Amino acid sequence: MVSTIWFIALPLGLAFILPFRGLGHTKRDLTIIPLVLTIVLGGLLFLFRLAVTSPVLEGFVLDPPLGISFRMGATEFLFLMIVIGSAFLIALNIYGEKNDIFKGYQFPLIFSLFLTGAIGIILTGDLFNLFIFWEILSIAAYLLTTLEGKSRSFEGGIKYLLTGALSSVFILIAVSLIYYSAGTMDMVELGRLIPALPSGFKALIFLCLFIGFAIEAEIFPLNLWAPDVFEASESRAGGLFSSIAVKTAAFALLRLFFVLFGGAEIAGYSFFTVLLVLALATLIIAEFAAFHQSNLKRMLGYSSIGQVALALTALSLATESALTAGLFHLLNHSLIKVLLFSLAAFFIRKAGSESIADFKGMGRKFPVAGLFFTIGALAVAGFPPFSPFASKMAILKALMDGGHFIVLTGILVATVVEVGYYFKVIQVLYAPVEKTEKEKIKPMVLFSWFVPAALLTGLGIYPSVIMKYISLAAGALF
Amino acid sequence: MIERLLLFLLFLLGFWGILAKHNIIKKIISLNLINSAVVILFVLEGSRIGNKAPILEEGIAGIVDPVPQALMLTAIVIGVCVTALSLALAYRLYKAAGTFNIEDIRKEVSRK
Numbered sequence: 001m002v003s004t005i006w007f008i009a010l011p012l013g014l015a016f017i018l019p020f021r022g023l024g025h026t027k028r029d030l031t032i033i034p035l036v037l038t039i040v041l042g043g044l045l046f047l048f049r050l051a052v053t054s055p056v057l058e059g060f061v062l063d064p065p066l067g068i069s070f071r072m073g074a075t076e077f078l079f080l081m082i083v084i085g086s087a088f089l090i091a092l093n094i095y096g097e098k099n100d101i102f103k104g105y106q107f108p109l110i111f112s113l114f115l116t117g118a119i120g121i122i123l124t125g126d127l128f129n130l131f132i133f134w135e136i137l138s139i140a141a142y143l144l145t146t147l148e149g150k151s152r153s154f155e156g157g158i159k160y161l162l163t164g165a166l167s168s169v170f171i172l173i174a175v176s177l178i179y180y181s182a183g184t185m186d187m188v189e190l191g192r193l194i195p196a197l198p199s200g201f202k203a204l205i206f207l208c209l210f211i212g213f214a215i216e217a218e219i220f221p222l223n224l225w226a227p228d229v230f231e232a233s234e235s236r237a238g239g240l241f242s243s244i245a246v247k248t249a250a251f252a253l254l255r256l257f258f259v260l261f262g263g264a265e266i267a268g269y270s271f272f273t274v275l276l277v278l279a280l281a282t283l284i285i286a287e288f289a290a291f292h293q294s295n296l297k298r299m300l301g302y303s304s305i306g307q308v309a310l311a312l313t314a315l316s317l318a319t320e321s322a323l324t325a326g327l328f329h330l331l332n333h334s335l336i337k338v339l340l341f342s343l344a345a346f347f348i349r350k351a352g353s354e355s356i357a358d359f360k361g362m363g364r365k366f367p368v369a370g371l372f373f374t375i376g377a378l379a380v381a382g383f384p385p386f387s388p389f390a391s392k393m394a395i396l397k398a399l400m401d402g403g404h405f406i407v408l409t410g411i412l413v414a415t416v417v418e419v420g421y422y423f424k425v426i427q428v429l430y431a432p433v434e435k436t437e438k439e440k441i442k443p444m445v446l447f448s449w450f451v452p453a454a455l456l457t458g459l460g461i462y463p464s465v466i467m468k469y470i471s472l473a474a475g476a477l478f
Numbered sequence: 479m480i481e482r483l484l485l486f487l488l489f490l491l492g493f494w495g496i497l498a499k500h501n502i503i504k505k506i507i508s509l510n511l512i513n514s515a516v517v518i519l520f521v522l523e524g525s526r527i528g529n530k531a532p533i534l535e536e537g538i539a540g541i542v543d544p545v546p547q548a549l550m551l552t553a554i555v556i557g558v559c560v561t562a563l564s565l566a567l568a569y570r571l572y573k574a575a576g577t578f579n580i581e582d583i584r585k586e587v588s589r590k
Contacts, residue, residue, distance in 0.1 A: 128549050135556045142563060151574035152587050158567045162496060162505055165560055169512050172553060176520040179546065 002047050004058050004070040007080070007119045010044075011037060015112035018105045031095045033108040037115070038088035045080055052077050052472055057125070069125040069186070078327060078473040079122045079251045086243035086334045087115055089448055090236050093342040096444025099349075101148055101234065110147070114140035114240065118248045127178060127185040130252070131171050138164040138216075141245055144237040145229055156232020163215060163225040171212035177205050191259050202261075206271060209256050217249035218305045219312070220282035227289070230301025235348060238297055239341030242304040243334035250308060250330060254315060258477045275316035280410050282309035287414040291421045295354050296344050299421065300337070303380065306414060307333045313411070314395040317402050323474035324467070325394030331466070332379070332388045332456065339376045339452040343369055346445070356425055361433030363426070368441060370429050372449045377422035379456045382415055387459035481522055489515040502568045502578045506561060513557040520546045520553075 014037060048056065055073035072080075091111070094102050101107075117137025124130050142164065146157040179185060181201060182193040194202065215222045230238045253275075261271065283306050290302035311333065314326030346369055351358045363370025379386035392415070399408045459466055488511055495508025524547060528540030572578055575586040 128552075132552060132556070135560075139559065139563060142567075146567065146570075151571065151583075154567050154570045154574065155583055155587050158502060158564060158571065161560065161564050161567065162509065165509050165564075166496065166512075168556075169516060172513075172516050173519075175549075176516065176523070176546070179520075179549075180523050 002044075004048070004056060004072050004123055005060065006044055007041065007070075007123060008116055010040060011112040011116040011119070015109050015116065018109045018112070027103055029098060029103050030105055030108050031091070031098070031102050034091040034111040035088070035095045037108075037112060038084055038091050041084050041115070041119075042088060045077070045084055048072055048077065052469060055476070068129050070123045071125045072123060074469065074472040074476040075251075075254070075474075076122050078331070078469055079247065080119065081469075082247055082331055082334045083115070083118045083122065083244050086247075086338050087111075087240070089338045089452055090239050090243075090342070092451075093345075093445060093448035094236055096442050096446075096448055097345075098442075106143075107147065110140050110143045111240075114144065114244070116140075118244050121248050122251055125187050127175055127187055127190065129185075130187075130255075131168070131175055134171060134252075135168055137245060137248060138168060141241060144240060145233040147237055148234050153232045153234075156229050159225055159232075160229045167212045167215035169212075170208045170215075174205050174208035174212065177201070177208065181205075187255065187259050191261075194260055206256075206261065209260075210253075213249050213252045213256060214278075217246060217253055217312070218282070218308060219278050220285055220309075223282065223286075223305055226305055227298050227301045230304070231295055231298045231354075233297075235297055235300075235341045235345035238301065238344075239338050242301075242337040242341065246304065246308050247330055247334060250312065250315070253312070254477065257315075257318070272316045272318050276313060276404075276407065279309045279312040279316055280407050282306070283313065283414050284410055287417040287421075291417050293421075294356055296348065296356050296359070296425070297354055299356070299425075300340055300344060303418065303421075304333075304337055306418065307336075307380065310392075310395065310411065310414070313407060314398060317398055317404070319398065319402065320471075320474055320478065321401070322395070322398035323477060324471045325391055325398050327470050327473055328463075328467070329388065329391035329395060331470070332391050332459070335452040335456050336376055336380045336388065339372065339449060339456070340380070342445075342448060343373045343376065346441075347373075356428055359425070359428050360431045361429070363429030364433060366439070366441065368446065369449070372453050373429060374426055375453045375456065377426055379460075381419040381422050385460040386456045387463060388456070390460055390463045482519070485515045485519045485522070488512075488518075500579050500581055502564075502571065502580055502583075505580070506564050506568065509564070510557065510561060513553070517550045517553055517557075520550050 014033070051072040052074045055071060057069060057071050059067045059069045113136055117133045117140055120133030121130055121137065124133060142157050142161045145160050146153045178190065178194070181197055182190055184190060184193070194205070211222065218226045230241070233241070257271065286302045286306035286309060290299050290306065293299035293302060308330070311326045311329040314322045314329065347359055347362050348354050350366070351362060363373070375386070379388050382389050382392040396408060396411065399411070492508040492511030492515065495511065496505050499505055499508065524543040524545070528542055530538055530541045532541045532544040568578065571583050575583040577583060
């Protein structure tokens with residue numbers, strides 16, 4: 001019997017059995033477990049491909065609105081594709097590389113919990129359930145930060161924990177306010193009840209939920225923790241935050257805007273304007289901050305904040321074409337950051353340093369890695385023929401149609417800055433150095449770089465392959 | 479009304495502690511204060527309609543709303559987990575830097 005519950009039961013069950021004796025007390029390399037898990041989940045997602053056109057709604061124990069329900073429609077399908085796909089590529093990279101810090105049962109356990117949280121947030125139709133999955137995701141993310149075991153990672157971890165715990169307190173306050181005003185936790189039901197509440201109360205609920213989710217979605221001024229966490233954690237963990245945790249938070253924000261607050265008309269235009277202004281401010285500040293970074297991971301972290309803010313700018317326009325463009329950009333950004341963070345891990349290990357200046361000539365020593373980094377950098381800066389070019393153009397077009405010319409100018413300025421700092425890195429990578437003997441790169445690692453790069457190129461040339469799903473996902477939100 | 483005000487003060491106290499205190503342990507205590515404020519608020523509001531145990535038998539009226547209590551039990555468990563994890567991290571930082579002061583830890587970590 002194929003049920004949506006397997007998406008939760010498999011990773012959660014795995015996380016539960018992993019620490020037991022026999023598996024737990026080994027220093028064996030168990031990184032194949034996350035890889036197999038993501039492949040199985042991918043196969044499971046394939047079985048649900050029909051949900052894109054006919055959404056699946058499953059209630060457990062009691063039918064909704066009383067019991068907990070999972071919903072799988074076009075939007076959920078798209079986000080699950082992003083989450084499971086990125087998780088697969090990162091797991092493949094980690095499995096291929098055989099690094100000491102991923103040995104033992106800890107990494108597979110944290111990875112499974114991380115996936116449980118992300119998938120649960122996307123699937124659940126119950127607000128309190130969302131809070132619980134939010135906590136699972138956050139706790140796994142704190143642990144991922146500390147995976148390297150250096151004192152710097154523990155400092156980053158505790159900083160992340162204190163901010164994350166504040167974010168969940170705000171979500172909990174909102175949940176309690178909602179329960180006492182509406183008497184239910186079912187999100188579809190709440191979508192009917194919340195618009196009828198008094199506007200002051202509605203604004204309070206909105207503010208609490210927004211603060212809670214925006215901390216994790218790295219929206220200015222709530223994103224001060226993010227660059228430090230990206231710097232403190234291993235590059236692949238940074239890739240997981242950037243391509244999964246932030247995307248899940250963006251999904252939760254979408255839920256908040258479109259399902260809970262009943263879409264554009266009922267919620268009032270002002271909520272969306274707030275998001276538009278904040279997202280634009282985040283984009284510009286993050287890109288300028290990225291320009292001044294000398295640490296590669298920190299630079300990628302700022303770049304990640306900026307790119308997600310760009311997608312949120314489009315989402316906050318709340319028209320169907322802008323939503324399509326924004327969702328497409330979120331998908332592209334996941335591919336880019338999976339690629340760039342995996343490459344950053346490689347370069348950092350080879351150079352023994354995180355400072356961009358120390359990567360001198362790495363592109364000449366490792367031509368394949370250099371080529372993939374160049375592809376990633378060109379893609380993120382929005383050069384054709386890569387797919388972010390298509391999504392950025394669609395966002396700009398949506399802004400033009402809406403008459404938001406100031407926002408448009410802001411995005412163009414941010415893009416110029418972005419091109420600037422990525423070219424700075426490429427320049428360093430290809431700086432002339434004396435030739436040393438070339439080192440072989442493991443085929444698995446190579447494959448994990450090749451897939452996102454090929455997808456970025458392929459989707460740039462034939463965007464219609466994926467656009468069908470994305471426009472359905474955007475349409476399902478209305 | 480006075481209870482709500484007190485809980486709001488408790489919340490503010492915790493919030494101030496997280497932002498202003500430099501000692502990690504005090505920050506963790508503040509986090510617990512915030513969490514408790516929200517939990518107590520939730521349970522308090524649930525007992526407004528009645529405060530008898532929710533056993534559905536003849537002649538028992540004015541029972542408490544059981545949903546908030548079940549939910550808050552979960553929230554308390556999550557709070558304990560987060561506290562345990564943060565104390566473990568604080569311990570590792572103390573072993574590395576010899577202090578609980580977050581500023582000193584930052585200096586110590588960046589010096590290494």
